[in-house]
Amino acid sequence: MATEATTDDHPRVTASRPRRSGKWRVTSGLLATPLVWLILFFVVPVVLVGLYSVGALTLLRNDVFLSMEKWRFFFTSDTYVSLFWKSVRMSLGVSITSVLLAYPIAYLLALIAGRRKYTLLLVIIVPFLTSYLLRVLAWRVILGEQGVVNSFLETVGLVDQPVEWLFYSQFAIYAVLAYVWVPFVALPIFVSLESLDEHLLEASSDLGASRLYTFRTVTLPLSIPGVVAGFIFVFIPTIGEYITPQLVGGPGGFMFGSAIQSQFTMGLNWQFGSAMAMFLIFAVAVLLAIFGRFLNVRSVAE
Amino acid sequence: MGQFDSVMRNEQTRRRFLRSMAVAGGMGVLAACRKDVQSGGGGGSAASASAIPPITEEAGELKVHEWAGYEAKWLWRNYAKAGYPDPEFSFLTNTEGAIAKTAGGFEWDVTHPEIGYIQDYYDLDAIQPWDTSLISNFPKLNPVLSEAGKLNGEQYQIVLDWGYSGVIIRTDEVDPSINSYSYLFDDELAGRISWFDTPWILSMAHVTLGLSSDPLDATPEDLQTAKEYCIEATKNLHSIWVDYTQMWDDVTQGNIWAAYSWPDTYVVLKEDVPVQYVKPKEGVFTWAEGLILRSDTENYHHAHEYADAWADVTVGQRLVSTWGYGHSNLDIDLSQIDPDVVEVFGLEDPEGSLNSGILDAYQPQRTEYNLAWDEVKAAAG
Numbered sequence: 001m002a003t004e005a006t007t008d009d010h011p012r013v014t015a016s017r018p019r020r021s022g023k024w025r026v027t028s029g030l031l032a033t034p035l036v037w038l039i040l041f042f043v044v045p046v047v048l049v050g051l052y053s054v055g056a057l058t059l060l061r062n063d064v065f066l067s068m069e070k071w072r073f074f075f076t077s078d079t080y081v082s083l084f085w086k087s088v089r090m091s092l093g094v095s096i097t098s099v100l101l102a103y104p105i106a107y108l109l110a111l112i113a114g115r116r117k118y119t120l121l122l123v124i125i126v127p128f129l130t131s132y133l134l135r136v137l138a139w140r141v142i143l144g145e146q147g148v149v150n151s152f153l154e155t156v157g158l159v160d161q162p163v164e165w166l167f168y169s170q171f172a173i174y175a176v177l178a179y180v181w182v183p184f185v186a187l188p189i190f191v192s193l194e195s196l197d198e199h200l201l202e203a204s205s206d207l208g209a210s211r212l213y214t215f216r217t218v219t220l221p222l223s224i225p226g227v228v229a230g231f232i233f234v235f236i237p238t239i240g241e242y243i244t245p246q247l248v249g250g251p252g253g254f255m256f257g258s259a260i261q262s263q264f265t266m267g268l269n270w271q272f273g274s275a276m277a278m279f280l281i282f283a284v285a286v287l288l289a290i291f292g293r294f295l296n297v298r299s300v301a302e
Numbered sequence: 303m304g305q306f307d308s309v310m311r312n313e314q315t316r317r318r319f320l321r322s323m324a325v326a327g328g329m330g331v332l333a334a335c336r337k338d339v340q341s342g343g344g345g346g347s348a349a350s351a352s353a354i355p356p357i358t359e360e361a362g363e364l365k366v367h368e369w370a371g372y373e374a375k376w377l378w379r380n381y382a383k384a385g386y387p388d389p390e391f392s393f394l395t396n397t398e399g400a401i402a403k404t405a406g407g408f409e410w411d412v413t414h415p416e417i418g419y420i421q422d423y424y425d426l427d428a429i430q431p432w433d434t435s436l437i438s439n440f441p442k443l444n445p446v447l448s449e450a451g452k453l454n455g456e457q458y459q460i461v462l463d464w465g466y467s468g469v470i471i472r473t474d475e476v477d478p479s480i481n482s483y484s485y486l487f488d489d490e491l492a493g494r495i496s497w498f499d500t501p502w503i504l505s506m507a508h509v510t511l512g513l514s515s516d517p518l519d520a521t522p523e524d525l526q527t528a529k530e531y532c533i534e535a536t537k538n539l540h541s542i543w544v545d546y547t548q549m550w551d552d553v554t555q556g557n558i559w560a561a562y563s564w565p566d567t568y569v570v571l572k573e574d575v576p577v578q579y580v581k582p583k584e585g586v587f588t589w590a591e592g593l594i595l596r597s598d599t600e601n602y603h604h605a606h607e608y609a610d611a612w613a614d615v616t617v618g619q620r621l622v623s624t625w626g627y628g629h630s631n632l633d634i635d636l637s638q639i640d641p642d643v644v645e646v647f648g649l650e651d652p653e654g655s656l657n658s659g660i661l662d663a664y665q666p667q668r669t670e671y672n673l674a675w676d677e678v679k680a681a682a683g
Contacts, residue, residue: 059402059405059406060401060402060405061422061425061426062669079676079677079680080676080680082680083680086680137545137548140548144557145555145557146555146557164493168540168541169683170683246499246544247544247545247548249683250539250540250541250542250683251536251539251540251541251542251679251682251683252682252683253542253683254542254676254679254680254682254683258679259676259680262672262675262676263672264398264399264402265395265396265398265399266396266398266499266501266672266675267398267668267669267672267673268398268401268402268422268668268669269669269672269673270402
């Protein structure tokens with residue numbers, strides 16, 4: 001009765017209800033598939049890994065039932081905590097290098113290349129149609145002791161002996177990972193720059209600002225969301241990276257990701273590996289929150 | 303007593319797992335594991351002959367969990383010739399992963415681990431002993447290796463292929479007369495040494511230092527000493543190789559003068575580069591692997607036929623001459639093998655060669671070794 005009275009009193013509300021309900025159904029229908037996918041293949045596995053790390057799930061003989069032992073071991077181990085920070089440093093370095101290399105590319109494509117920008121964008125992406133491992137190993141031909149760079153340096157007489165730090169080194173890790181990730185960083189920056197209102201640039205120019213001043217005060221701040229997105233695109237996957245450092249990093253290529261992998265494949269120490277993997281997930285989440293706050297992305301975007 | 307221990311351990315594993323499943327109630331993803339752990343019934347005891355149906359009543363679709371490359375038909379030609387259906391192969395990339403998959407319910411009839419891991423499968427209740435009377439080639443196999451495939455006096459593994467983990471050196475840069483694992487740690491070879499990513503490096507440091515305990519099961523003090531020695535030696539490393547062919551290239555180009563390697567490196571490189579395969583005076587570490595039989599296999603006789611095919615002398619002949627791996631069949635015709643390979647493997651006296659080395663074995667402290675090895679790698683660079 002009360003419902004009817006309300007309905008009579010507010011005919012507009014009643015009229016809009018079926019439309020809202022239909023819209024909700026469409027929205028939830030659209031969201032359902034990715035949500036189920038995300039729950040099944042991200043949330044559930046993460047929860048399982050979390051449970052495994054504390055022994056709520058056990059499978060192997062040396063797993064400890066309901067125990068924080070592996071977490072305690074991790075936090076009291078200088079080796080693994082140091083490896084984590086080593087990976088953070090590498091990841092930050094690679095992310096910053098990638099952004100610095102990708103920005104001019106994105107700028108060129110979005111604001112200078114004109115009609116050819118999409119063709120050029122395709123050209124940048126083309127190498128990524130080949131295998132990841134092949135692209136990484138190809139750097140051996142370029143940076144190796146008998147590689148292109150060393151051969152050139154020796155031929156022109158700049159060095160007598162091959163430059164050894166070019167390969168199997170931290171430099172090689174940074175160079176190869178930056179190469180791998182530059183296109184992924186360039187894309188979000190490109191999108192930011194492309195959606196830039198050109199009237200703002202014209203206005204800046206009309207008011208007498210130099211191109212550099214315009215870049216510094218208009219273009220760069222407005223492209224920061226793309227820069228941050230690109231940075232995060234690199235930072236998250238590279239912090240757990242282990243294949244590239246292992247292939248090109250030489251003795252120093254052992255990272256936090258390598259240590260996690262080693263627990264699963266070499267040590268049959270899944271519980272410890274799970275604890276480290278969970279720690280990495282938490283750490284990345286916290287670091288991203290800090291970056292987000294520090295960079296104040298939303299206010300820049302607004 | 304040992305068997306009782308094992309039964310207790312298996313029981314505890316089972317209970318613990320069931321408790322785990324209760325905690326994770328509703329998580330059907332792992333439900334298969336329970337089935338597997340419960341169903342493994344043969345570990346520790348021979349299958350009852352009366353319970354095994356004859357070969358004609360078996361399904362015959364043998365599931366073989368193998369290393370990539372080991373599915374080659376010439377390795378089981380006699381099995382194929384006998385008209386049995388081709389096995390269904392799945393591939394393992396490392397034994398620890400295969401053990402974990404087995405614990406998680408992955409099904410196979412036969413798999414091919416190193417001898418150091420039979421105990422792990424046994425502890426999972428996943429394997430049963432072979433009936434060697436069903437394998438006609440078994441009496442021809444190297445008794446040293448066959449002995450290594452036993453647990454509690456029963457033949458749980460038919461050990462077939464084996465090889466050394468020695469050192470390949472460039473003889474134009476390194477003095478071969480030193481003949482020691484010290485090549486892998488030597489300050490004079492700084493920047494030209496390459497290790498493989500394996501905790502066995504710790505054991506090699508252990509024997510180089512002449513420590514008194516078992517190099518594969520060291521006392522905590524000796525493990526610590528070996529670890530510190532390795533950490534100190536990381537400054538001399540060129541690389542820790544993960545890609546075998548990349549290491550071969552580096553040896554060929556002279557970037558590496560001493561590397562942890564298996565004998566096939568020598569077989570491949572000896573024509574082009576001045577190299578020698580060193581079986582160090584401390585005793586060469588020797589790996590061996592072979593086939594194990596699933597406790598609840600429905601293809602018991604087919605599995606034996608498959609193992610028999612692998613154990614045939616023709617397989618051994620080809621494995622040694624083309625892959626540079628050892629084979630446990632002692633009837634191999636040495637006149638058909640490269641004399642250098644015969645010498646490297648000590649094939650004139652394979653039993654003596656194996657006895658003078660350090661044969662792989664179950665490592666009760668595997669976790670400790672792996673953690674120590676992580677520390678070494680973390681200290682490098």
